[in-house]
Amino acid sequence: MTKHYLPARKPGNAVDRAPDPQQSMAALFGSRVRRLRTAAGLTQAELGRMTHVVSTRITQIERSSGAKPSLELARALDAALVADHLLIDLWPYVYREAFPDWARAFMGHSARAVAIHEYAAHVVPGLLQTEEYGRALLRVGRTLRSEEHLEERLSARLQRQERLAAADRPELWVVLDEAVLRRPVGGPAAMRAQLARLLATAEEPHITVQVLPFTQGEHDALGGSLTVLVLPDGTEIGYTEGAHYGQLIEDPEEVRSFAVTYDRLRAAALPPLMSLDVIRSAMEDDHHEASVPSRSDRRRLAQKQLQQSGRGQLRRDGGRIPRPRPRP
Structure with a gap:
């Protein structure tokens, strides 16, 4: 019987499995971008040039890694991929994931x-x-x-x-x-x-x-x-x-x-x-x-006032130098 072996994948290989669209709205957004890009016959680099971002940014979006896309980028992707407002409609759900x-x-x-x-x-x-x-x-x-x-x-x-x-x-x-x-x-x-x-x-x-x-x-x-x-x-x-x-x-x-x-x-x-x-x-x-003094100005003023009032001086670390106690 002939045994067939699948080649081992190297870590970080570009063929790593894409994120599950059901895991998050960002993953769903990235999945739609990838599907539309593939259907249009575009590479990530080509789509990046069309939307004025580097190809690695397209990779991040498709894999839902890194920062989430801005609204401006979502609009650019929607126009470049002729998505008929699909990506723009998805974007509000993507950005809400950044909140508790x-x-x-x-x-x-x-x-x-x-x-x-x-x-x-x-x-x-x-x-x-x-x-x-x-x-x-x-x-x-x-x-x-x-x-x-x-x-x-x-x-x-x-x-x-x-x-x-x-x-x-x-x-x-x-x-x-x-x-x-x-x-x-x-x-x-x-x-x-x-x-x-x-x-x-x-x-x-x-x-x-x-x-x-x-x-x-x-x-x-x-x-x-x-x-x-x-x-x-x-x-x-x-x-x-x-x-x-x-x-x-x-x-x-x-x-x-x-x-x-x-x-x-x-x-x-x-x-x-x-x-x-x-x-x-x-x-x-x-x-x-x-009219608002800086923090260093406020500290210098406070130190000066303490010295003038005879209430002791401040150490450099902000603590008070104790007065010597009179001998009995």
Whole structure:
């Protein structure tokens, strides 16, 4: 009997088995790109030249390795492969994989919502963030895995903002806690640009921005941000979010309670025109680069004040040099 042996594959060989499309949306996206490319009779290098990327980037996409494709690249691939919008339609599901599980369901619902009512306790909502502000926030995320992961999330966040200019754009009503305006995320320059962005977007007829001032004191949503989504069929969905968690609320009674809380916050907030004045004031008074001393300047000033007050000196490592005790 003649025995037939298959040749052994070398590690990293180009004929290694492709990833299972059922494993992830990125694998499904890569599988479709590979199938369309093969049907078109194109090599990876040829497709790379058509979409202005190197051939290894096409390899990464087809094998769902490396960074996920940006929306711009998905559009270029769709056009080059005559995919009839298939790859563009798949892309939102691919980019959501860059986010924790608890965020994906909310993102899916918000993409369909006809109205988004949001109270932001700590930071500017993602739909209104500038690139610099968003990058500064995402960089300190506890679930961040790498620089590539950061860019994936940032690209996804900025892409979500495109819906505010689409034909089916939702009504967006945002109540910002005053703390959002005073915290210089990304530094003074980035914060000034962010506040300018708020002023510009608030002029859009479908966007309303209010500020809840510190003087309002305690309220029902002090623990974190909340959002109420209104879907096309009139169904309302609630969502609460902290720094590293999120919770979707779909029970009608609970959602109604969240909606009442949001209405109270909106009623307690400053009127829209007065709110814009507060945003301008924060931009002019709190976020001038020249008025914010550097960390080294602050340390030198603190050391000088301690020396002048006779309370002791600081060691170079930041500790205090103890005073000599009087002898008995």
